[in-house]
Amino acid sequence: MEEPMNGMKPQDQSDIRYNNTKMILNIIKAAHGIARSDLAKLTGMSATSMTRIVNELLELNLVQETSFSSGGIGRKSILLEIKKDVFYVVGIDFAERDISVCVMDFSGAVIGKKVISRTTASSLKIEEMIRFIYQNYQKLLQEFKVKEELVAAIGVGAIGSIDREKGLVRYEELTHTHNIPIKELIESVFKRPAFIDNDIKCAIVAENTFGEVxxxxxxxxxxxxxxxxxxxxxxxxxxxxxxxxxxxxxxxxxxxxxxxxxxxxxxxxxxxxxxxxxxxxxxxxxxxxxxxxxxxxxxxxxxxxxxxxxxxxxxxxxxxxxxxxxxxxxxxxxxxxxxxxxxxxxxxxxxxxxxxxxxxxxxxxxxxxxxxxKLSRDAVCIGGALVAQEKHMLKMIKMPNEFIESR
Ligand SMILES: [Zn+2]
Missing domain, CATH: 3.30.420.40 (ATPase, nucleotide binding domain)
Known part of the structure; x- marks a missing residue:
């Protein structure tokens, strides 16, 4: 748990709850199936706190229980595992030459990826380019049999100075373009919440999640x-x-x-x-x-x-x-x-x-x-998807009723 530092906003209760929930989810993800007793040992949390969080994750459908025989006649163990297909996210690497689009499941696995050459689309205006990306994204979903309604959010890594709150590329040095409203354009075409960050900031998220260490x-x-x-x-x-x-x-x-x-x-x-x-x-x-x-x-x-x-x-x-x-x-x-x-x-x-x-x-x-x-040319795209996954997960965990009641 991160301690408040001078100049940093102290964590409120919902931050602490979110961090604990995320820690539990990460352990379940990494373990590919874990018993509640082992989870309690690894987190060091009280049984009551852990049970409350796990029950909420089960209600949200983010994790599921599976039973398996654990030796001895009739002995069954219950393991917690990630519900991989509860929602998907999309990562877009808005690079200078090629635009990469990937679809990621909740376990973090990249289900499919498409690379669109910008030379093919070089004559397109930005709005047309986004629609072109959307067409390719739909083909990707069809190819890998992912239902579009299960896609929760889009994360975009783009070159240049990025205003994350407004979703703007403030200034793109290579083309000398100001204030490109990427978030708004993507949301209007994809009909999903979109998040944008600088490409290398996305890449470091991916390397820090799936990289060497x-x-x-x-x-x-x-x-x-x-x-x-x-x-x-x-x-x-x-x-x-x-x-x-x-x-x-x-x-x-x-x-x-x-x-x-x-x-x-x-x-x-x-x-x-x-x-x-x-x-x-x-x-x-x-x-x-x-x-x-x-x-x-x-x-x-x-x-x-x-x-x-x-x-x-x-x-x-x-x-x-x-x-x-x-x-x-x-x-x-x-x-x-x-x-x-x-x-x-x-x-x-x-x-x-x-x-x-x-x-x-x-x-x-x-x-x-x-x-x-380690992720080489996929780092930005995967990082974008991870940013989208984190944002959607945060929303689910901070406002669980919205998601539990909607099912
Ligand atoms: Zn310079």
Whole structure:
């Protein structure tokens, strides 16, 4: 249970009840079937409190009881397990090139996923794009035999500065678009509550749930995508800053005097050296036929000197990002993800080797465990679905009568 800290709102009774309920649900989920007696031991809760919560979860249909023979003639044990199909949620990764849509059941399993190329839909206005996503989502539901009425909520991960309350992308740097009302547009087409957050903040939720070392209180994710971004979980909560843009490590300045122009309008930002188009532009100075990072990596594999030099520079800037994140935030765990790394594991290896080889008198470095993203390109989509699941679960647990009476 999280203790109130200075400057943080103390938890009220309904928060405590929700956290206890969530803890019980997580244990039941992880155990794939558990007896009430074992549940009581694991939670350390009183039998009365635990029974009250379990009964409410049974009433809400979030868990079910199954009996099985436990040895000895006629001996039956009752286990509690998650009711996987009680409701489904949808995650959408509103990425720059591809839009991924996934459907998740209540156990957290991804039932199905579709990837929509934005080049196919590039001529569409945002409203048409949402309808196009909806059509693909309906096909996905049909394909995996999920009834649309069982879909409870939609979670969206999008690039840029996000106003979660209003459901807006305040500013999308790549296309220089202001105030895109994603939540409103999705809700009007999907007819379901929608929740939106920054893509890397969604990804860290997914990595922290299903990644290499799940359920950590203290983790940072660095994402090397088209530029660089990060997300921070501290004491089990996402660090958001005052406008939900904490973690924009890509716009930390690494070259003040004569830096490269960044999409934010300043010079010398870290992202400007790792932006995909800038890397390609650099490569084209040596070989005008280069069109992609894959082309550069192919030339690197063939030992072209210019490609070796460029990859060296790319991994230098990646190492700067890792070093700055570790020193500034001192996380216990650092997850490295994003398209650049997901598609080119060699860059991960090189950056990590450089980072490990840096001369350091600091005692901070060895305490941070660094690992690659486990969910890779699915992290944002899965994170979006988890955000939606959490929001719907919160509503069910805080207002149970609405859901019990509706059945
Ligand atoms: Zn910038």
């Amino acid at each position: 799940p359920n950590l209180d203290d983790v940072v994710m660095l994402s090397f995508g088209r530029g660089v971004g990060s997300a921070i979980i501290n004491r089990g909560r996402i660090v958001r800053g005052c406008t939900n843009t904490a973690g924009e490590i890509g716009h930390t300045i690494v070259d003040f005097s004569d830096g490269r122009l960044c999409i934010c309008g300043r010079r010398g930002c870290l992202s400007s050296y790792l932006m995909e188009e800038n890397i390609i532009e650099e490569a084209r100075k040596s070989n005008s036929s280069i069109c992609s990072i894959a082309d550069i990596m192919e030339c690197y594999e063939k030992n072209f000197l210019w490609a070796i030099s460029l990859v060296d520079r790319i991994t230098n800037y990646m190492t700067i990002a890792i070093n700055n994140a570790v020193n500034y935030l001192n996380p216990r765990n650092l997850v490295l993800g994003g398209k650049l790394i997901n598609d080119n594991p060699i860059l991960y290896d090189m950056a990590l080797k450089k980072y490990s080889g840096m001369i350091s008198f600091s005692t901070l470095h060895p305490t941070t465990h660094i690992s690659p993203s």
